[in-house]
Amino acid sequence: MSIDINQLYANGATKKKASGFSFTELLTRDFSFRKGLPDKKKQWFLSELALLLNSGVDIKNALDLIVEEQKKGKEAAFFIQVREAVFAGDSLSQVIINSKKFDTYDNFAIRMGEESGNLPAVLNQLAEYYEKRLKLRRQLTSALSYPTLVMSAAIGAVVFLINFLVPMFEDVFNRFSGELPAITRNIIALSHSFSNNALTIFLVVVGMLVSVLLFRKQPLFRKVQSYLVLRIPIMGDIIRKNNMARFCQALGMLISSKVPLTEALRLVKDMVTFYPIETSLPIIIADIEKGNSLNQSLQQFQVYDNRMVYLIKVGEEVNQLDRIFEKLQQQYAADVEHRVSVMSSLLEPILIIGVGLLVGIILIAMYLPLFQISNSFM
Numbered sequence: 001m002s003i004d005i006n007q008l009y010a011n012g013a014t015k016k017k018a019s020g021f022s023f024t025e026l027l028t029r030d031f032s033f034r035k036g037l038p039d040k041k042k043q044w045f046l047s048e049l050a051l052l053l054n055s056g057v058d059i060k061n062a063l064d065l066i067v068e069e070q071k072k073g074k075e076a077a078f079f080i081q082v083r084e085a086v087f088a089g090d091s092l093s094q095v096i097i098n099s100k101k102f103d104t105y106d107n108f109a110i111r112m113g114e115e116s117g118n119l120p121a122v123l124n125q126l127a128e129y130y131e132k133r134l135k136l137r138r139q140l141t142s143a144l145s146y147p148t149l150v151m152s153a154a155i156g157a158v159v160f161l162i163n164f165l166v167p168m169f170e171d172v173f174n175r176f177s178g179e180l181p182a183i184t185r186n187i188i189a190l191s192h193s194f195s196n197n198a199l200t201i202f203l204v205v206v207g208m209l210v211s212v213l214l215f216r217k218q219p220l221f222r223k224v225q226s227y228l229v230l231r232i233p234i235m236g237d238i239i240r241k242n243n244m245a246r247f248c249q250a251l252g253m254l255i256s257s258k259v260p261l262t263e264a265l266r267l268v269k270d271m272v273t274f275y276p277i278e279t280s281l282p283i284i285i286a287d288i289e290k291g292n293s294l295n296q297s298l299q300q301f302q303v304y305d306n307r308m309v310y311l312i313k314v315g316e317e318v319n320q321l322d323r324i325f326e327k328l329q330q331q332y333a334a335d336v337e338h339r340v341s342v343m344s345s346l347l348e349p350i351l352i353i354g355v356g357l358l359v360g361i362i363l364i365a366m367y368l369p370l371f372q373i374s375n376s377f378m
Helices: 023-032 039-054 059-069 076-087 092-099 104-116 119-174 182-196 198-215 219-229 235-256 261-271 275-289 294-298 306-318 321-377
Strands: none
Touching (some): 039 059, 059 076, 076 092, 092 104, 104 119, 104 235, 104 261, 119 182, 119 235, 119 321, 219 235, 219 275, 235 261, 235 275, 235 321, 261 275, 306 321
């Protein structure tokens, strides 16, 4: 399939702007903060439509079947709107473009698929893209869901012990004379500090959340946040490789569709919103337009590792960039999956032990004076 990129911005499609970068967004970027249909719904719609069209069903009957499957849910109205507009005589691509529910490349690729008669193949290609993207996201989500749950439970348990259990024991200790152990005094002091500053702590947390929501789109905020996130041990490298896999997948898909390299990079800037990659692309595009090769342009930025640059150089020399990017995407995805699996295996016992120690220390600090008191009566 060959795409005439000069028609891309003349069709009225709205380019997506960077929607900011935060730690949560980096992990679940597309299904939480992006406008339009969720990736899962896009993948389902594209794959179902491709299957029906490949089976010989015409576009109108195919949309009828899709609407029948989506009678409920907040996306159902969109599919009904698509069906009614196509029945009224509009093309599928025009309906998709007007809805602004899909990405720029999705809109244009569907239109080119209609014009070239390869719509089922284009739909399959887009469905595979979203399927791979969903797989990468789920790997990170599965790795972080358990640690997040354990940490939330740990924080809740510690707050309960400090705020409710410790004051109860303190009342008991006040009835007896004698000096309390150092560990007990420290825990009681921590309880007093927490009680006296609970409102301040709450306001600070709320202020931080509001600041993230207000400033997450600002370049300086995104730059600092990405800098800090990438320096998280183990997790930082997983995040980088996850975004590199998405970058390679998107660029490989565009190049395989015969989109010129510079225009493909411009589209990737809308499809991949990882701040280090996004800010590097305008410079890379300018370098390529001056006559530099892609691998030379990538060498300026640390986010692109040496192995990737070398393989891209080989791909440029043999004119197989699309295959190189496909292989890189597969390797990055496999590496992310392996690291996520290892990290999950390590985090589970570490968190359980950590929570147990934390709760155990508080309980020991509270019961130790009682043991001393009981021994004094014996």
